[in-house]
Amino acid sequence: ERASNLGLSADVRQTNSEAELIGWLYEAVDSGVDVVLNPAAFTHYSYAVRDAATLITKAGLRLIEVHLSNPHTREEFRHKSVISGVATGVIAGFGVDSYLLALTQLAA
Secondary structure, eight states: OHHHHTTOOOOOOOOSOHHHHHHHHHHHHHHTOOEEEOOGGGGGTOHHHHHHHHHHHHTTOOEEEEESSOGGGSOGGGGOOSSGGGSSEEEESSTTHHHHHHHHHHHO
16 A cells, blocks of 8 residues: 555555575565665675675665564664665664554655
């Protein structure tokens, strides 16, 4: 609903499969669409997801990394994101509103 109110369309997806997530990132590049990505645990170790995310920004698209909680207030191993270095921006710590803030930024 928020995406529509901002003049955007949103395709909301969820997976626990690293391979499926990577496929979706490739699909976004091929379709020329920006991405709001909550990489969950892949944030901290998945260089395969990072490589796919890199293609988003290299294609001139925007990738906003989103986290419901603030990883820096959690266990130390969660303080490092392998995705942040290739993301256009990062929004974290605002619960579900993190997604809404990302959509607002894409519409700006």
